[in-house]
Amino acid sequence: MDKTAPQQTAVTAYLNLPSSEQKGKDIHVHQFQNPPGEGQCQFEAEHTLFMSLAPRPLHYVQSQDGNTFxxxxxxxxxxxxPAxxxxxxxxxGHEHCLEVKLTDQFVRKVVQETLEQDCDRISLVPGFRMRDPQIETIAMMLLTEGQQNTASSLMMDSLANVLTVHLLRQYATIQPHLPVYDGGIPQRQLAQVLDYMDVHLEQDLKLADLAQLLDMSQFHFSRLFKQSMGQWH
Incomplete structure (x- = not known):
């Protein structure tokens, strides 16, 4: 966010999180603190979520798309x-925020692969001061993972997919119907994935690579794999 306040922005952390297919350009997580002031931004190719981390409520004026809060x-x-x-x-007051940016290209890919719908018919809706426990949980997991010395691409890719699908399901112009996946990955295919992971154990595994083994979308694979391993609730 471009600052117009006279004081210099104090940035506590900047996390540019790698993605399996876009080389760090699919998702960015930026944690920052600012003194009282104002700012304006416009990301042409990225959908941006701003979440407050401030310990006390702050008074804001926010505007976008002709609306003001x-x-x-x-x-x-x-x-x-939205992008x-x-x-x-x-x-x-002194703000403390988490900024999560998802590229429009990545969101469109999730729409096509996971929802099997025309991506031009679905767009995210601008919003102010929204509350969503699932969004908060995913955002904090992204922040925690990104603060590790070696962030897991597999974890980051999984969280990016889950976040994108949730945004499309709850905050889009059209409420898409998500397919239901039950039963996990068949044993033969699961063994293929586990063998691949064992062989490439020393590498930074990518969700896209594992999904490609079974010719699945990343979101589809992630849900089925977690079911198979007894981790999906």
Missing amino acids: TGLIQKGDFSLA GSPFFARWE
Whole structure:
């Protein structure tokens, strides 16, 4: 977010998280702190989620897409700025935010592979001060994983897919119907995946590589694999 306040932005951490197929360009997680001020941004090719991490509620003025919000935002509240949508914010206290950006190309790919729908008919809807426990959980998992010395690409890819599908299901112009996957991966295919993981144990495994082994979308593979391993609830 471009700063217009006279004080310099204090950035506590910047996490550019790698992606299996876009070489770090599918998802970015940026944690930052700012003194009182205002800023404006517009990401032409990225959908951006801003989530407050401030311990106390802050008074904000936010505007985008011809709409304006004025009020208190507390920890865990988030705003959503779709790609190409100018976003303005003014805050009256010391803000602490988490910014999660997903490329439009990645979101479109998830729509096509996972939902099997025309990506041009589905778009994310701008929003202010929204509350969603699942979004908060995924965002904090992204932050925690990104703070590791060696962030797992497999974990980051899985979280990016889950976050994107949830956003499409809850915050899109059309509520897509998600296919239901039950029963996990067949034993023969599961053995193939586990053998691949064993052979490439020393490498940074990518979700896309594992999904490609079985000719599945990343989201489809992730859900079935977790069911097979007894980790999906």
